[in-house]
Amino acid sequence: MEHETQADGRAGLYEQLARIGKVVVHPKRIELLDLLCQAERSVEALAQAVGLKLSTASAHLQVMRQARLVETRREGTRVYYRAAGEEVCRFVTALSDLGWARLAEVDQILRAIGAGSESAERVTRAELLERARSGDVVVIDVRPIEEYTAGHIPGAISLPLEHLEARLGELDLGLEVVAYCRGPLCLLAPEAVATLRARGLRARCLEDGLPEWRQAGLPVTTGAERPAAAPSPPAGRSRRDTPATAPADGHEARPGRRR
Amino acid sequence: MEHETQADGRAGLYEQLARIGKVVVHPKRIELLDLLCQAERSVEALAQAVGLKLSTASAHLQVMRQARLVETRREGTRVYYRAAGEEVCRFVTALSDLGWARLAEVDQILRAIGAGSESAERVTRAELLERARSGDVVVIDVRPIEEYTAGHIPGAISLPLEHLEARLGELDLGLEVVAYCRGPLCLLAPEAVATLRARGLRARCLEDGLPEWRQAGLPVTTGAERPAAAPSPPAGRSRRDTPATAPADGHEARPGRRR
DNA sequence: TCTGTTATCCATAGATCGATGGAACATGAG
DNA sequence: CTCATGTTCCATCGATCTATGGATAACAGA
Numbered sequence: 001m002e003h004e005t006q007a008d009g010r011a012g013l014y015e016q017l018a019r020i021g022k023v024v025v026h027p028k029r030i031e032l033l034d035l036l037c038q039a040e041r042s043v044e045a046l047a048q049a050v051g052l053k054l055s056t057a058s059a060h061l062q063v064m065r066q067a068r069l070v071e072t073r074r075e076g077t078r079v080y081y082r083a084a085g086e087e088v089c090r091f092v093t094a095l096s097d098l099g100w101a102r103l104a105e106v107d108q109i110l111r112a113i114g115a116g117s118e119s120a121e122r123v124t125r126a127e128l129l130e131r132a133r134s135g136d137v138v139v140i141d142v143r144p145i146e147e148y149t150a151g152h153i154p155g156a157i158s159l160p161l162e163h164l165e166a167r168l169g170e171l172d173l174g175l176e177v178v179a180y181c182r183g184p185l186c187l188l189a190p191e192a193v194a195t196l197r198a199r200g201l202r203a204r205c206l207e208d209g210l211p212e213w214r215q216a217g218l219p220v221t222t223g224a225e226r227p228a229a230a231p232s233p234p235a236g237r238s239r240r241d242t243p244a245t246a247p248a249d250g251h252e253a254r255p256g257r258r259r
Numbered sequence: 260m261e262h263e264t265q266a267d268g269r270a271g272l273y274e275q276l277a278r279i280g281k282v283v284v285h286p287k288r289i290e291l292l293d294l295l296c297q298a299e300r301s302v303e304a305l306a307q308a309v310g311l312k313l314s315t316a317s318a319h320l321q322v323m324r325q326a327r328l329v330e331t332r333r334e335g336t337r338v339y340y341r342a343a344g345e346e347v348c349r350f351v352t353a354l355s356d357l358g359w360a361r362l363a364e365v366d367q368i369l370r371a372i373g374a375g376s377e378s379a380e381r382v383t384r385a386e387l388l389e390r391a392r393s394g395d396v397v398v399i400d401v402r403p404i405e406e407y408t409a410g411h412i413p414g415a416i417s418l419p420l421e422h423l424e425a426r427l428g429e430l431d432l433g434l435e436v437v438a439y440c441r442g443p444l445c446l447l448a449p450e451a452v453a454t455l456r457a458r459g460l461r462a463r464c465l466e467d468g469l470p471e472w473r474q475a476g477l478p479v480t481t482g483a484e485r486p487a488a489a490p491s492p493p494a495g496r497s498r499r500d501t502p503a504t505a506p507a508d509g510h511e512a513r514p515g516r517r518r
Numbered sequence: 519t520c521t522g523t524t525a526t527c528c529a530t531a532g533a534t535c536g537a538t539g540g541a542a543c544a545t546g547a548g
Numbered sequence: 549c550t551c552a553t554g555t556t557c558c559a560t561c562g563a564t565c566t567a568t569g570g571a572t573a574a575c576a577g578a
Contacts, residue, residue: 014286021285068361078545102343337525
């Protein structure tokens, strides 16, 4: 069992799929994959993000790499991992959807942390597009800054949850705030909304997160943030829009999941 | 660890998702799930279909049930399993897609069995819809009869691969034949097409299979087959169309995958 | 009630996996 | 060349998983 490339040579299709399945048996690996769908990171950053020893994280990443779900890039002495493609993110999304729909416990956990009540009133992607065009909302990306840099909604400003309270002043109090994060299972945006509401602001979450936005074929801007004073620069000024690989029909490519 | 419902009580979101992941670590479980996305079956039928001892198959099904991916129905002395919902099939589809895209070996296996060369010329769903309307194609469902009964493309006739040669006479030689099966990783349709072409007929595969057809929001007919003489009864006469849960935009809901 | 059929449960033995600390390797800076 | 840093490889122990045969439970029919 050395040459893993051709080892198991007589392995059927399902054995191959099981190699992918092996990645998502372990909670930490799912967490890592989820992170990697947001942005590429070094091994050390990943290990720290999910609370794992370096060697353990590396081992997990090896498993993921053998299944071809992640790829690496070397920069000097450090190695950056990234998701190996669009399909990987779609797979993770499908897994999350399934979890949301089938596992009552997921729902309970989310509710227990307080994301239950207000999550009912979310902004759809279509609605956000429309209101962003007319300029009467502020869109904030509450994920860590690296993930914002790796890709964000055009016109959104980066306001990581941890800095939210300190930088509240930057927000235009007259406008409604729409917060988004990693996806339906991520609690960053719901927490941000709770914080903002406690301050008397009007705030809602976007349905789902950036991966779903991207998968819907909507434009994504990469690169650092701009001064962040103007709340709504006209959309479409992205530094690098996604190539039009996905059909840009957008608006609910996936059937809805919300309860 | 008895009350699995609330055991692991203090488990995070990713632990919950890993419960789903656990299902797809094992090749046979993926195979079972794939089968169950086509039609419900008894334990015995499943065990036989995938070549497993009864007790082993039952154990696997238990795992899948604990993860809430399958549900059961009792009829007399036998228990029927079925996929627990639309999202399950979507998940399996995403896994297959990912396998197709990432695992070079999958491609090699498919090619090795001879599905490589002709698979390039497939019929899109949109094209099939159009040509079925004008009535110049025969659509054949080459899956086992149970799966046809559980759901098939309106107007398609059931012609399981194993009976194809014997029932060749039923086909209208003047029309092109479009064969479909379980999905991109299923070899039934490609083999059928190869057989038909060897007989001099014009034949092509449909892209993907029935689950993808259903997921695209297109109508699905359930129930036994009709006399199967008339090659193209007008579509839309389905005995029970799928409820309009999914958006019926159809035509390429997912971004394409074909190489 | 007794019997045959179908499915689940159980105990066991063999295989695989995960976490961990320390060694080994590659790279860049003195 | 020699160090320091970041990452991967390795050996090990403990935990978990799988297959299997046989026991048990649910059900139908006489």
